[in-house]
Amino acid sequence: MLTGLQYAKMIISGANNLINQKELLNEMNVFPVPDGDTGKNMSMSISGAKKVAEDILDGQTDIGNVADKVAMATLRGARGNSGVILSQLLRGFAKEMKGKKSIDAKTFAKCFSIASQTAYSAVMKPTEGTILTVARQSSEAVAEFAKTSDDILEIMKKAVKSANISLSHTPDLLPKLKAAGVVDAGGKGWVVLLEGMLFFLEKGEILPLEESTTLADTSKLETTANEEITFTYCTEFLIDKSSPDVNVDIFKNTISKIGDCMVVIDDFDIVKVHIHTDNPGVVIQNALKIGSLNDIKIDNMRYQHNEKIIKKPEVEITKEPKKEYGIISVSAGEGYSSIMKELGVNHIIEGGQTMNPSAGDILEAIEKVNAKVIYLLPNNKNIILAAEAARDMAEDKVVIIGTSSVPQGISALLAFNNNSSWEENEKSMKEAFGLVSDGSVTYAVRDSENNGVVIKKDDVIALNKSGVIASGKDINEIAFELCKSLINEDAGLVTIYYGQDIKEEDAENLAEKVEAEFSDLDVSVQFGGQPIYYYNIAVE
Amino acid sequence: MAVKINTNRGQVIITNKVIVKTIANVCTSCYGVVGFSNNGRTIKKENIAQLSKGVKIRANQSKLVIDLHIVAAYGVNIQSISESICRNVKYEIQHMMGIEVDKVIVHIDNMVEKE
Numbered sequence: 001m002l003t004g005l006q007y008a009k010m011i012i013s014g015a016n017n018l019i020n021q022k023e024l025l026n027e028m029n030v031f032p033v034p035d036g037d038t039g040k041n042m043s044m045s046i047s048g049a050k051k052v053a054e055d056i057l058d059g060q061t062d063i064g065n066v067a068d069k070v071a072m073a074t075l076r077g078a079r080g081n082s083g084v085i086l087s088q089l090l091r092g093f094a095k096e097m098k099g100k101k102s103i104d105a106k107t108f109a110k111c112f113s114i115a116s117q118t119a120y121s122a123v124m125k126p127t128e129g130t131i132l133t134v135a136r137q138s139s140e141a142v143a144e145f146a147k148t149s150d151d152i153l154e155i156m157k158k159a160v161k162s163a164n165i166s167l168s169h170t171p172d173l174l175p176k177l178k179a180a181g182v183v184d185a186g187g188k189g190w191v192v193l194l195e196g197m198l199f200f201l202e203k204g205e206i207l208p209l210e211e212s213t214t215l216a217d218t219s220k221l222e223t224t225a226n227e228e229i230t231f232t233y234c235t236e237f238l239i240d241k242s243s244p245d246v247n248v249d250i251f252k253n254t255i256s257k258i259g260d261c262m263v264v265i266d267d268f269d270i271v272k273v274h275i276h277t278d279n280p281g282v283v284i285q286n287a288l289k290i291g292s293l294n295d296i297k298i299d300n301m302r303y304q305h306n307e308k309i310i311k312k313p314e315v316e317i318t319k320e321p322k323k324e325y326g327i328i329s330v331s332a333g334e335g336y337s338s339i340m341k342e343l344g345v346n347h348i349i350e351g352g353q354t355m356n357p358s359a360g361d362i363l364e365a366i367e368k369v370n371a372k373v374i375y376l377l378p379n380n381k382n383i384i385l386a387a388e389a390a391r392d393m394a395e396d397k398v399v400i401i402g403t404s405s406v407p408q409g410i411s412a413l414l415a416f417n418n419n420s421s422w423e424e425n426e427k428s429m430k431e432a433f434g435l436v437s438d439g440s441v442t443y444a445v446r447d448s449e450n451n452g453v454v455i456k457k458d459d460v461i462a463l464n465k466s467g468v469i470a471s472g473k474d475i476n477e478i479a480f481e482l483c484k485s486l487i488n489e490d491a492g493l494v495t496i497y498y499g500q501d502i503k504e505e506d507a508e509n510l511a512e513k514v515e516a517e518f519s520d521l522d523v524s525v526q527f528g529g530q531p532i533y534y535y536n537i538a539v540e
Numbered sequence: 541m542a543v544k545i546n547t548n549r550g551q552v553i554i555t556n557k558v559i560v561k562t563i564a565n566v567c568t569s570c571y572g573v574v575g576f577s578n579n580g581r582t583i584k585k586e587n588i589a590q591l592s593k594g595v596k597i598r599a600n601q602s603k604l605v606i607d608l609h610i611v612a613a614y615g616v617n618i619q620s621i622s623e624s625i626c627r628n629v630k631y632e633i634q635h636m637m638g639i640e641v642d643k644v645i646v647h648i649d650n651m652v653e654k655e
Contacts, residue, residue, distance in 0.1 A: 032628050078617035081571045081624045091615060121653075122613030124575065124586065125568040350579060361579070364596065 001102045002152055004066040008053040010197040011070050013207040015050035017196030018189060019043040020210045025192070028185040031130070031176050032081070038185035041080030045087060046193065048077030062101045067094035082186030085119050085131050089190070092118035109146030109155050112139035129173025131186035137166035138194075156198045163191045231259050231276040234299045235283055239271040242291040251290055255283050276301065322396075325418060325425070326371030329409055330357060330379045333500065335529030336406050343413040346371070356382050362390035366398060373397045373422045375429065379409040397422075401429045405440070406528065407497060407538030408433040437486050438538040439464035441479045444471070460534070475502070476510050479535045483514050486539040487521065494521055497528030497536040510535070543604075543639055554637060556597060563606060564592040566632045572621030575611035577649035582611050603642035604633065610646065614653040622646040 018025075025039030052073040056066055071094035074087040092115030097103055103111075116139040119132055126132050141162030142155055149155060167187045171178040199207040248266045256262050259277030271290065277283055280298050287293055327344060330351045331337040337348050347365045351357040366374055374396055378387045381404040391398040399422065403409040415432035416425055441462050444455045450468040455461055462470045462482035470481040483494060494514055498507035504527070511523045528536055543559065545552040565588060567573055575584040576594025583590050596607040606629060612618060626644040633641050 032631070035627070075615065075617055078620045079623075080620060081628075084571055084616050084620045084624070087617060088615070118615075122574065122616050123569070123571050124573055124584075127569050357579075367598070 003102045004061045004063040007063050008056045008066050010200045011053045012050050013200035014193040014196030015046040016207045016209045018046050018192050021192050025185045025189050028182040030180040038082050041083040042189040045078045045083030048073035064097045064100045067097040088119040089115040105150045105152045108152050109142050112142045129170045130184050131190050134163050134166045134187035134190050138163035153201050156201050160194045160198050167191050231278050232302050233280045234301050235280040236274045237296040238294040239287050239291045241269050246290045254286050323371040326369035326374045328365050329377040333528045333530030335527035359386045359389035366394045376400045377403050377409040379403050379406045399426050403433050405438050407438045407536050408436045411436045436538050436540045439482045440533045441535040442533045475534050479510050491539045493540050494523045495538045496525045499530045499533050502534050560592045560595045561588050563595045566629050570625045570628050572613050572616040573610050574613045577609040582650050600642045603640045605642050606644045608646050609649045611650040612648050614651050
């Protein structure tokens with residue numbers, strides 16, 4: 001059984017080991033950013049946990065309690081990527097130990113699996129070849145081993161051993177590590193912590209903190225760095241064959257041994273040769289045996305490579321030329337958005353009754369549209385203020401068409417003409433939406449009274465400019481009432497936009513009913529897809 | 541907007557879309573990031589075109605300013621992961637694309653516990 005006191009001592013021992021070896025970890029740090037701070041980050045992350053564990057040594061407590069405190073302290077002190085992952089691993093331990101006085105070998109083994117799962121859950125796309133991989137692979141080995149063993153010490157040994165094996169494979173998973181000839185620093189940190197914990201279980205005493213830390217280079221691997229360029233000189237030339245019968249194959253075989261990227265083309269009386277080699281002289285001497293040489297070119301590729309790296313390209317960020325006109329429209333529903341797109345809106349801001357875009361959102365849209373004159377359709381009373389604020393901040397000319405509903409916005413869009421001057425467009429768009437009288441059908445969120453209409457919560461209500469005009473239970477009936485109130489002598493066209501909660505056939509039924517009642521009107525049904533509002537109805 | 545890089549061998553033009561997608565890609569492998577957020581809506585699909593809606597870029601005197609709207613994992617040290625996101629994104633963009641990054645602004649818009 002493992003007690004809280006033992007776990008606390010294991011953590012202190014592991015923390016000491018981590019602090020002792022922080023310089024080594026710093027040196028190994030090349031991924032994701034080679035800034036050499038993994039050791040510092042990990043040792044600082046664990047030092048809070050160490051302090052908490054030391055406080056516990058005076059009074060004994062349950063292991064669940066200790067693990068929780070250790071995990072919290074690491075979470076608070078976590079620095080850097082590996083530090084955060086370390087805190088997640090210890091949180092996994094704490095999850096499994098929670099509420100327990102002491103734990104047996106099986107639970108201890110399970111801690112490793114939970115730790116790995118917890119760590120993996122905090123990232124969308126885990127990078128393999130890091131501390132995550134080491135934690136996962138060792139937890140898998142431990143889980144397998146625990147089926148046959150009931151000994152905590154043996155399990156800890158297995159964890160350290162399998163973590164070390166996994167660590168040695170990290171360069172195969174991350175090319176950056178291989179190029180630098182190191183194993184993953186964070187993964188190494190986890191191994192170091194586990195080794196420190198094992199030290200306590202084996203020896204029964206806490207691994208001491210060293211006064212000065214020494215540099216060990218045991219974990220450097222034998223790999224060739226700078227893999228891109230193996231041979232220095234790119235050598236190219238043509239050979240005029242001295243006689244058509246010379247044996248080019250012998251030449252090919254000879255030079256293929258001293259270089260790579262070899263291309264030798266035997267073309268009747270000329271041979272074209274290209275090879276990367278460290279000994280261009282040898283290549284040329286061999287070539288002389290077949291004939292005379294022409295167009296000799298030898299380049300030092302390392303020099304080219306360095307030049308490429310050293311020479312910093314100038315960077316400028318440019319903008320595409322501005323369009324004449326751009327239109328920005330606020331939409332509340334996918335149906336509306338696609339109608340607007342068809343009508344030539346350049347940028348659609350998602351918004352509406354419950355989700356008003358901020359002036360910043362609108363300003364961002366204005367910059368994106370990148371036009372000389374931008375028409376802005378707020379399509380909601382509540383957004384007009386934000387639109388005005390954005391207009392004042394924008395560098396481009398912004399014309400606000402003060403539409404207060406989406407159907408009004410659509411009428412305004414229909415009046416837009418790309419060939420007219422901006423003043424004409426502004427005038428005709430404003431006229432167009434002014435002719436629209438519109439209303440909407442929605443539901444009441446609380447009991448109230450408006451315009452003399454008594455409303456109960458969840459009742460269906462119809463609203464027009466002047467407020468609530470009808471309430472009831474049947475959506476289509478209320479919508480029909482609304483239509484009647486909107487239609488006057490000048491009306492010619494009724495457009496019914498139905499929301500996401502309404503079926504198309506219901507909307508068609510409503511349209512038929514309106515057509516039957518007002519035979520001289522055109523009625524059209526469109527999918528608006530808006531939330532909250534069952535119908536938006538426009539009459540013009 | 542696009543980024544033009546003049547080298548001694550010619551010009552490279554990188555469109556915004558490419559930059560934004562690259563940033564989103566780098567960000568998804570940052571520890572602690574479990575999703576992105578677009579206007580308050582959480583995007584967790586592993587689809588780079590969707591995710592890149594949580595990435596906004598603009599220019600500040602020929603340098604890039606990056607706004608990241610992310611969803612963080614519950615139970616991680618937010619300050620630490622934000623710092624490492626800034627560093628990773630800056631490093632990768634400067635080294636992969638040769639574009640100087642002025643600043644990276646991390647907005648933690650939501651937090652979820654992924655099980």
